[in-house]
Amino acid sequence: MKKRKIWRLGLIGYPLDHSYSPLLHQTALVDAGLTGTYTLYSLPDPQQIAPLLEKLRTGELDGLNVTIPYKKEVTRYLDGLTTSAHAIGAVNTIFWKGGMLIGDNTDAPGFGQDLEHSFRGYSHSGNHALVLGAGGAACSVVYALLIQGWAVTLAARRVSQAMLLSESFNYPNLHTTHWEAVSNPSFLKKFSLLVNTTPVGMAPLIDQNPLAADITLPAGMLVYDLIYNPQKTRLLQLAEKNNAKAINGLGMLLQQAVLSFEIWTGKKVSVEKMRQVLEKKLESEEER
Incomplete structure (x- = not known):
C-alpha cells in the first residue's frame, strides 16, 4: 500500500x-x-x-x-x-x-480576481483608478490593474516612493500625484475606482482613515480597501455613506x-x- x-x-x-x-x-x-x-x-x-x-x-x-x-x-x-x-x-x-x-x-492575480468578482455586474463609468500608497502591496495592485487595462494614478505621502514605483513599471497609463490632491473632491471625480493599499485604519488603530472623514466621494465609485481587520474600516464606512460600492481585502487574501x-x-x-x-x-x- x-x-x-x-x-x-x-x-x-x-x-x-x-x-x-x-x-x-x-x-x-x-x-x-x-x-x-x-x-x-x-x-x-x-x-x-x-x-x-x-x-x-x-x-x-x-x-x-x-x-x-x-x-x-x-x-x-x-x-x-x-x-x-x-x-x-x-x-x-x-x-x-x-x-x-x-x-x-499570487498577490497580484489574487487582487485582480477578487476585484472582478466583487464588482461583477456593478455599473461604473471609466477605467481610471486611484491607488493610495506606494509600498509593496501597491506594487501588486498596480500591476494587476495595469494588465487589466486600467489607467492608474498613484498617490503617496512620499512622492519619491510613488515615482520609483511608476518608473519600475514604465507604463504610459501609470501616473503619480501628490498626496494633498486626494483631499480635493473635484480631483476624486476623475476616478471610478479607489484602492487603499496603506495600513491606515488597520486594527488596532481602527479609527484612522487615509481620507478626510468629511470628504465627499463620487456616488457610484468603487472603493477597495486591502485591510480586512476590521472588516469595515473607516474608509469603507465613508464609501457607503457616499453611496459608493465598498469592498475589503478579505477576498484578495x-x-x-x-x-x-x-x-x-x-x-x-x-x-x-x-x-x-x-x-x-x-x-x-x-x-x-
Whole structure:
C-alpha cells in the first residue's frame, strides 16, 4: 500500500503573531482531502532564510509563502521568477519545479480576481483608478490593474516612493500625484475606482482613515480597501455613506492563498469554505 503523502507547507516572515495563513491552508488541506501541516517560520534574521529554503530543495518542505519583510529579500536566493514576480519585484510563493526553486507572486492575480468578482455586474463609468500608497502591496495592485487595462494614478505621502514605483513599471497609463490632491473632491471625480493599499485604519488603530472623514466621494465609485481587520474600516464606512460600492481585502487574501495552494498541490479548493472559516475567526476577534 502506497504511503499517504504528508504535505509540509509554511510561511516565512517576521513577525507572524497574527497570521491567518495556517487557518486558511489547513482548511484548504481538508477541502482537498490532503494530509499536511502549515508552519509559521518567524525569522528575525534574514540569514535564516537560506537554510530554510534548502529544505525545499531537499524535499523536506513542499512549498512556502513569504510575507513582510522578506518579499523582496528572498528573490536573491531563488533560481528563477515567474513573469508576475519579476515585474513586481516581490515574491509571496515559492515552489520547487524542474530542479529549480521558483518564486511567484499570487498577490497580484489574487487582487485582480477578487476585484472582478466583487464588482461583477456593478455599473461604473471609466477605467481610471486611484491607488493610495506606494509600498509593496501597491506594487501588486498596480500591476494587476495595469494588465487589466486600467489607467492608474498613484498617490503617496512620499512622492519619491510613488515615482520609483511608476518608473519600475514604465507604463504610459501609470501616473503619480501628490498626496494633498486626494483631499480635493473635484480631483476624486476623475476616478471610478479607489484602492487603499496603506495600513491606515488597520486594527488596532481602527479609527484612522487615509481620507478626510468629511470628504465627499463620487456616488457610484468603487472603493477597495486591502485591510480586512476590521472588516469595515473607516474608509469603507465613508464609501457607503457616499453611496459608493465598498469592498475589503478579505477576498484578495483568500484568492492569493487559493492560488498558492494550487501551485504547490495541483488542487483547486473552495474559496467560500475558506471565507466562512476566516470570517468566523475575524468576527470572534472583533467581539473581544
